[in-house]
Amino acid sequence: MSGRYNNRRTGTYTENLNINKSLIIRSSGSSADTIIVANNTNAHVITIQDQNSVTxxxxxxxxxxxxxxxxxxxxxxxxxxxxxxxxxxxxxVYLKTSNNNIIRNNTASKNLLIGTVQDSTLNSPITLLFRTIRFQTMVMGFMFVVPRVKYSQEIL
Structure with a gap:
């Protein structure tokens, strides 16, 4: 990936992405018709590591x-x-040793856990706003060790 913006056309992509630069990655369609399927199920589908300001x-x-x-x-x-x-x-979504992140208007379904934040050294707030949460093994599966976390959710 190169440049500041990366627009993906609608379709199905079978891959595991490692984001290695600050980017805004967005679908040219909607989340219903732009699908990223893990090529390797023994890895994260998308990894954002050691980067600032990735969307x-x-x-x-x-x-x-x-x-x-x-x-x-x-x-x-x-x-x-x-x-x-x-x-x-x-x-x-798994946040580790990452601060000032916003997770909003996402739909989580059929995951073992919705999301987790794990690091007792973070000092800044993390905002979690899920649009819909369905069929989770653990609906309240957030493991927050962070003192200032704001979240809201609509459970169906």
Missing amino acids: MKGFNITGAGTNYSGIYVLRSPNCVIEDNILHNDGLG
């Missing part, structure tokens, strides 16, 4: 194995994960 918007992200997530954010501040469908992943 993932408008995708259907699916197929991570039991111990892996649809979107894994590691040591990456100021990221935005929005308007995505996180379906049939071990974990919808």
